[in-house]
């Protein structure tokens with residue numbers, strides 16, 4: 001890659017999605033032909049990396065890669081779209097897998113996870129493998145996800161964030177790395193305290209509902225108190241679009257942009273996060289960034305796979 005500055009890095013998990021499209025949602029103990037069955041590289045951070053790269057971002061994925069026969073598939077699919085993944089530790093573990101059942105009649109997706117003992121990224125590996133040099137990284141995004149596999153690595157995430165903060169304290173203003181975090185589902189281990197550590201927080205609709213909010217506007221208003229001064233919170237809300245609130249500013253919203261035909265809503269949120277981050281790194285104001293992200297995520301709901309996101313690449 002010619003210009004290797006200003007990378008956006010997504011830290012989190014990857015998994016093999018066995019993406020199965022059926023004409024109707026199957027009944028238990030029945031046999032069906034399906035329309036399609038594909039191997040897809042999935043996992044939130046891995047999906048966001050794909051979206052970001054296709055939208056034109058200089059992108060890195062960071063997370064453990066399991067040492068199984070899926071490894072070559074992961075490497076190939078990272079390379080296909082030009083995602084840096086060389087710093088990922090290769091770990092002895094089963095590969096996490098997800099059965100994704102897509103109902104072609106409605107576009108809904110049902111997920112069945114298998115963790116297989118896959119460990120989340122440890123802070124010591126982040127610290128030893130990632131070299132934070134001025135200008136190399138523009139933005140680093142984290143996610144708190146893995147409850148179904150065991151304990152989410154909240155302490156490790158906090159330590160990785162602190163490591164970046166230390167770099168930022170010594171860096172020139174232009175070289176400071178922005179940090180974001182996604183809180184997707186309510187976990188047994190509370191992670192809300194991490195909101196204070198980062199510049200931008202994405203809270204999902206599920207997370208907001210579990211915390212007692214009924215719509216995206218009241219969610220961002222309610223979550224503001226968890227932010228640090230200058231922080232921002234964004235809440236995407238499916239077909240309603242998304243709302244955002246920067247510290248001490250008023251709420252801004254974007255409507256959703258439904259595709260002509262709903263094909264597959266898998267990874268809409270991961271795509272939304274990637275598009276928002278990329279737009280902000282390009283200097284778009286918050287309102288324009290979430291509007292661009294809603295357009296991109298809406299388009300994603302109308303396509304199989306990610307490839308056609310290229311048509312919406314940031315110009």
Ligand code: ADP
Pocket residue numbers: 204205236237238239240241242255256257258259262265266267268269270272293294295297298301
């Ligand atoms: P997740 O995939 O995490 O459940 P959401 O459902 O909140 O994510 O969707 C993220 C974004 O994707 C929304 O803000 C919206 O812009 C877009 N989106 C999701 N579902 C639809 C839909 N049915 N029609 C149009 N846009 C959608």
